[in-house]
Amino acid sequence: MADLNSIYCPKCRCHTNLIYRAGYERSITGGKYLYHAVEECNNCQQHFLTIRLNGQYGKKILKSYPESLPKTVNSLISDSVKKDFEEALLCQSVGAYRGAAVLARRAVQLTCLDKGAKKGEKLHKQIEELFDNNIITQDIKDWADEVRYIGNDAAHPNKEEVNKEDSEDILELLESLCDVLYVAPARAAKRKQKRKGAAE
Ligand SMILES: [Zn+2]
Structure with missing residues (x-):
C-alpha cells in the first residue's frame, strides 16, 4: 500500500x-x-x-x-451482475465469507441469464447451455463451475465450511469471468469504434 x-x-x-x-x-x-x-x-x-x-x-x-473493500468492480459489467459482485465484496470485507460465496454464485447465475441461458434451470445446466452454444469456452465454464461449487457449499448447511481463502478464490474467478464476458468485449468494441472513426 x-x-x-x-x-x-x-x-x-x-x-x-x-x-x-x-x-x-x-x-x-x-x-x-x-x-x-x-x-x-x-x-x-x-x-x-x-x-x-x-x-x-x-x-x-x-x-x-469495517474493512477496506478488497477491489473495485469494473463499470463495464452489466448492472445486475455488478450489484451482486459489489455486495459479495462487501461481505468479504466484513468477514462474511459464506455470504460472499453465495452472492458470487448468484452473480454467475445472473451472468448466465444475461448471456441468454434458459430461466428456471439449475445453474449447472445454464452454464452447460452457454458452453454448448459457444458463448463461453471450456476455461470459462470451469471457472463458473468452481464458483458454483463453493457457492453451493456456502448455501447448504450440510456442506463444507467456506473460509476466507475459498471466498477470495471465487471472487478472483468471478472477476476473471466478468473480464472475459463483459470488460474485454466492451473495450474491443470501443477500440473498433475509434478505429472506424479515424478511417472515415
Ligand atoms: Zn467513504
Whole structure:
C-alpha cells in the first residue's frame, strides 16, 4: 500500500484517506503498544474503528472495522451482475465469507441469464447451455463451475465450511469471468469504434 492511511471505502466505494478523530493506546508485550482509534473517510464521513501498531496515525493498519473493500468492480459489467459482485465484496470485507460465496454464485447465475441461458434451470445446466452454444469456452465454464461449487457449499448447511481463502478464490474467478464476458468485449468494441472513426 503506497499510503498507510488510504482505504477503498466500503460505503462510498472510492479510494479515500482516513482522518484520525479520537483514540487511545494499549500496551502489549515487548514494549510495544497498539493504538485503537476512530477514523473517518475523507469523502463520505463513514467512521472506522482501527488498530495500528506503535503509533496513532500513518502507521500500518492491523485491523479496521469495517474493512477496506478488497477491489473495485469494473463499470463495464452489466448492472445486475455488478450489484451482486459489489455486495459479495462487501461481505468479504466484513468477514462474511459464506455470504460472499453465495452472492458470487448468484452473480454467475445472473451472468448466465444475461448471456441468454434458459430461466428456471439449475445453474449447472445454464452454464452447460452457454458452453454448448459457444458463448463461453471450456476455461470459462470451469471457472463458473468452481464458483458454483463453493457457492453451493456456502448455501447448504450440510456442506463444507467456506473460509476466507475459498471466498477470495471465487471472487478472483468471478472477476476473471466478468473480464472475459463483459470488460474485454466492451473495450474491443470501443477500440473498433475509434478505429472506424479515424478511417472515415
Ligand atoms: Zn467513504
